[in-house]
Amino acid sequence: MKVLVNPPKSTWKKEFARPIRKMKDIEKIVKPIMQKVKRQGDKALRKFALEYDHVEIHQLLVTREEILAAVAEVPETLKEAILQAKSNIEKFHRAQQTPDLEMEVMEGVICMRRSIPVQKVGLYIPGGTAPLFSTVLMLGIPAQLAGCKEIVLCSPPNQEGKIHPAILYAADLVGITTIVKAGGAQAIAALTYGTQSVPQVDKIFGPGNQYVTAAKQLATKKGMVAIDMPAGPSEVLVYADESAVPAFVAADLLSQAEHGIDSQVVLVASSEKVTKKILKEVDSQLEKLPRYKIAQKALENSVAFVINNPDKAIDLINEYAPEHLIVSVENYEEIVSQIVNAGSVFIGNFTPESAGDYASGTNHTLPTNGYAKNHSGVSLDSFVKKITYQQITPKGLRKLGPVVETMASHELLEAHRNAVTIRLAYLDAQNEN
Known part of the structure; x- marks a missing residue:
């Protein structure tokens, strides 16, 4: 993995660009x-x-x-x-x-x-x-x-x-x-x-x-x-500080790297010391994987950021908008509360991303390639449509009708206004009779 130490914000998009074809x-x-x-x-x-x-x-x-x-x-x-x-x-x-x-x-x-x-x-x-x-x-x-x-x-x-x-x-x-x-x-x-x-x-x-x-x-x-x-190749971003267990973080990075050669993993670490420990574990665990070649190729598309400033780290995470986000830092509650772009978030040292992939209960079909900025993961809502209905009584139309007439007139939509006016006239005629 390429390691970047406190890179300027202007370079972030280029450095964490996903490995996709046009x-x-x-x-x-x-x-x-x-x-x-x-x-x-x-x-x-x-x-x-x-x-x-x-x-x-x-x-x-x-x-x-x-x-x-x-x-x-x-x-x-x-x-x-x-x-x-x-x-x-x-x-x-x-x-x-x-x-x-x-x-x-x-x-x-x-x-x-x-x-x-x-x-x-x-x-x-x-x-x-x-x-x-x-x-x-x-x-x-x-x-x-x-x-x-x-x-x-x-x-x-x-x-x-x-x-x-x-x-x-x-x-x-x-x-x-x-x-x-x-x-x-x-x-x-x-x-x-x-x-x-x-x-x-x-x-x-x-x-x-x-x-x-x-x-x-x-x-x-x-x-x-x-x-x-538009869900494509899988990805994960892990945010780690000195409280993270390097072996855990490495295992999480590799769990996504083994998905495919076009997968991407991103490490955001609080210091160079933390980064070195994690990458050493990555190298050690990688050699033992049956899907070694796939994971190794994915790591070539991947990057480790050393970001000393927590606020900048949060900005980078939200800009990347990861499919999976693992937060392995001491003040995880404060960090998680500021995350606005992520498909699914995994909190603490003992919450591996693979738990969500299989059996914790949340859905693992999630937005990738930055689509977490404007898409949610699959949920029950994904399989239903919300249909609205309305019913207006004669008394209700007398109250609401003038409001609709006024708005329609100002939008210059005469037929819209008339759809109300004709009904109000009908009600008035009935009352006269």
């Missing part, structure tokens, strides 16, 4: 894929499975027999862990449910708001170098709690034409029955346009690489679907 270059690759799926449907999905996943797929939808076989393959210890994670995630997301709102804002004028589930949702589950069965829980559980009518899951198959058993087990556990053997931009295209086997959905969820992210953004540009957020 979106225009990626879109040039993704657009033809999406167009081919739109035109050819299942045929295109099979072609891309052969081209990118190196497998010939005859049946795109996972059968019930395949699910049962997969469930039998999952070790009991993993099943127990998944069940505990499911329980925690369900508890936290169920608590996010809100009652319908109804109030009389003035006499005879009643306003209401209700949560209505998004009817058809698509869940993208990465399954390449790391099969993210945990993401099935993170997306499937709130989708079920919200009451989504149709849930379609897409995940890339392995070279045997199968989806990872733990992904199928988690899907079965949360009640997802439509599972498609498709990954990458082609899976997003299938969910966007629909094919002979894949239902078209209203909103797409799930993390992925830059090609998946580009496909999701292209889908929204076409006005076909909504997406959860």
Whole structure:
């Protein structure tokens, strides 16, 4: 990792720039894929499975027999862990449910708001170098709690034409029955346009690489679907001082570095001494990782900042807007209260980011690439729409009507004004009779 000591603020953006290709270059690759799926449907999905996943797929939808076989393959210890994670995630997301709102804002004028589930949702589950069965829980559980009518899951198959058993087990556990053997931009295209086997959905969820992210953004540009957020390669920022345990910080940095070569980790340390201790641990732990080469490549995209001034450190964190933020400093309460841009925050030495990735209960589908400045992570709210309603009684219209007439007249919208005036005249005529 590159180490920078108290760099001027004017250089921050350049120094912590994410390792991404220009979106225009990626879109040039993704657009033809999406167009081919739109035109050819299942045929295109099979072609891309052969081209990118190196497998010939005859049946795109996972059968019930395949699910049962997969469930039998999952070790009991993993099943127990998944069940505990499911329980925690369900508890936290169920608590996010809100009652319908109804109030009389003035006499005879009643306003209401209700949560209505998004009817058809698509869940993208990465399954390449790391099969993210945990993401099935993170997306499937709130989708079920919200009451989504149709849930379609897409995940890339392995070279045997199968989806990872733990992904199928988690899907079965949360009640997802439509599972498609498709990954990458082609899976997003299938969910966007629909094919002979894949239902078209209203909103797409799930993390992925830059090609998946580009496909999701292209889908929204076409006005076909909504997406959860433009989530790309994973990232973490750790803020550490002398109270941090260097081995813990190093482990947290590497836990994100092993996601992929385009992941990024950032260390913000209070001193050069703290930085040296942590980076020494990073080197020691890195050598022992099975995904050593992936993590090592990600570290080349990463940077360590030595920031002696806590206020400047907070400014840097908020400017970077990390997907995951770990705060391992003595006065963590004061620091956390000033964080305004982060996907999810992990507080103290004993709160590893991987706990949130799997089982603490919060959602791990989070905004990356600085989008935490204006996007939230996935929650129960992501799977519902808020519809407002209003009902006005004759008495209420007599009170509110003149207000609307005055405002409409001053906006020079005569038809708006008349929609009220004609009703008030009708009420007056009734009273005369």
